[in-house]
Amino acid sequence: MEAEYVLQMKNIEKEYYGNRVLKGVDLSVRPGEIHALVGENGAGKSTLMNVLFGMPVIHSTGGFSGEVYFGGEKVDIKSPLEAMELGIGMVHQEFMLVPEFTITENIKINREITKDNFLSRAFKNKGLKTLDRKAMSQDARKALDRVGLGVEEWVTVAGLPVGHMQFVEIAREIDKTGLKLLVFDEPTAVLTESEADNLIAGIKRLAESGIAILFITHRLNEVLQAADNISILRDGELVGTRRKEDTSVTELAELMVGRRIDINGKEGQAEDSEKREIILDIRNLHVDMPGERVKGVNLEIYEGEIFGIGGLAGQGKVGIANGIMGLYPAKGEVLLKGEKLDLNNTKGALNKGLAFVSEDRRGVGLLLDSSIELNIVATTMHVKNKYFKKLGFLNQMDIRSIREHANRMIKELDIRCTGPQQLTRQLSGGNQQKVCIARALTLDPNVLFVSEPTRGIDIGAKKLVLDLLVKLNKELGMTIVMTSSELIELRSICDRIAIISGGKVEGILRPDDSDRDFGLMMAGEYKKMKEKEAM
């Protein structure tokens, strides 16, 4: 009996250290079908693909449960090589190409066609065989023609436009004989619109030749353009599979975001926030942060509110706080209480009463091999000249006042540690985050920027950190600007949430606005949709 599906994954479950990231996901793909997989960051898309490819990260963390059928037979894929031998190919988001090699060499890499020469005969060693460049070129040409790339096969990859590189990757995958399933991991993320259209046409051509395509993306309009069927993942669960004909961008957006827990944080305050004073006025901010470019953001942040900045990874939301704090080159205008802020000057920003808890906790946020107390006061010592005493003409650090302050912070923020002299490396993620917040609070800021405050810490600690932010806001009236990839967190504690897409503000929403609006904004479809409605 000919198998109906080329790939079937049944009831896949996966845990990372007690954290369930896949909760019984089913996925079926027919030959010649283009199947899209959509979901937010962290919804489990990559984990599912790691399971499919038998990546080491899955097996080194205890494997998974569930069954995978390929071509109708049950398979147990233990390594990417096995996946490749079965006929599963992958086109990566970051290109896995050797820039200095020609297109042919890249397509044939590690699968070179060789012929014997006297050395390889003499030593009976395969490694010494000569490359059969003519045969390789012919194969490469055939593969390039199949994807419809007209570039000569002997050109080096280095100078090619990104769109073409993508096609070279695809050509490499289809050149592998017996390819049955090709996975595209956010293939259009780095492409321009016309390149993306081109790619989708190419993908459709491939599907017509009988290869099944699994298409991972979060651009919803592309999904409808290209896919036959769409599976939506949210929080490790398969929340729905839709046929293209039966669904719409709006429905997909709603499914992708969904409401997961009830809003429990703020109430009542949101109404009057518009009447408050503007504390931070961001005008046309551009930040050159690699991977998180900001391309002209305008925001007005009111005094005493918790302002959320959300959006998908790579859209630029993280760049805003980093740019204002001067960690990455920025241009534009930022007014703090009507006063112009000197951009690209970290010390100046700190002095003016801004403080920043970085998204890169271990990289930027902490001195890992130093004590908790030094971590807490280090920035303030530099910026405000506090915690020193005079010793003749020398200023010396004042251990006693530092210890006092650190102990107070440890108590107030409930940092679980053996004492102020413990090294921060030894703390858990949640407590490390509290040390970072304590450091920012020591500066006595007017506006506190917090980026990804709950990244990489466990669920219990997440709640503590969020509660702490709410407490600071309510009791001290501190203005907090929180950047997070987790929409649900933003919606649970923020007064207003700006969604960033393509380096710009797509829109500002209230936490209780509809899932549909959030989903559309995350996908960057909101404005287009509104324009259409207006017409």
Added chain:
Amino acid sequence: MKDTLRKFVKSIGLPRLIITLMFIGICIAAIVLKLPFGMLASDVIRRFGMFGILALAMVPSIQCGTGPNFALPIGIICGLLGSLMAIEFGLTSKALGYGFISAILISLPFAILTGWAYGLMLNKIKGSEMLVATYTGFSIVSFMQIGWVTLPFKHPEMIWPIGKGLRVTVSLDSTFGEFLNKFWGFSIGGVYIPTGLLLFFFGCCLLVWLFSRSKSGIEMYTAGANPKFAAASGINVDKNRVLGTVLSTVIGAVGIIVYSLSFGYLQLYLAPLYMAFPAVAAVLIGGASTSKVKISHVLIGTFLFQGMLTIAVPVANQLFPEGNLSEVLRQIVQNGIILYALTKVGREA
């Protein structure tokens, strides 16, 4: 049992433990061989004071994030230049410590300038400081081979009687040789205590310690411990790296003056070539890593390393009269410990 043992070894550090055991072993051998205890102890103390400041020069460079200062010869050359000029200009009165103080004062501007220039260079090659430093040290020593011959020094005690240029070793007998050793020096039970030398060394340690707790010192430490953290706190990382390099070079210059003074000679030409390695080895044995160091590491490390070498010479000569075993031992320990420390780079993270 096994766990407590492992914890114990970890808390002391494997290299420190091995060297301590070797040191104790050699001491026992010295007693068994009935070597003169007083003389050995005097020697250990003298070499401890003599090498200590050179090892201390590693502290600012490691703290500011450029790693152990393998380019110590830069500071050494400056110190030698200062000493030579002090003698040449006859600044060797008693008030100037027979030239000791004038040597330090003259070497300072050289050390500050070269340290600053070298620091600027280090900022351009972040990530490979140690390798570049080693070769910078080698280059500057080689370059000064020309300098020692061509510089217009005229003092008869320093230049070759026939021909041109400075001698390979310049005696300090008539100037500040042994000045600090004799300063308040006394003998107790056949052990000579060079009070001035030790006081000067401890004084330098105290200054560096005080600096490390000052505003500039903490900023420098922060810049070295995590440059990204420092930048996010508004600290100028590059400036602090230059500061650390300048300090290290200056301490190196002072260190070689104290070393020469206690040794009795200025050693020119190829002598400074490998001077950085014993200093680096000493702090590493003391428990420092390429990214973390304390003053206590300098004290413990210098004592263990120099103590072991001092006692190993007569012990090895007694046991194996033929050959140069103690020198071989020195090379093995010194290069072994540096190799060990380099294998640890980046693994702590």
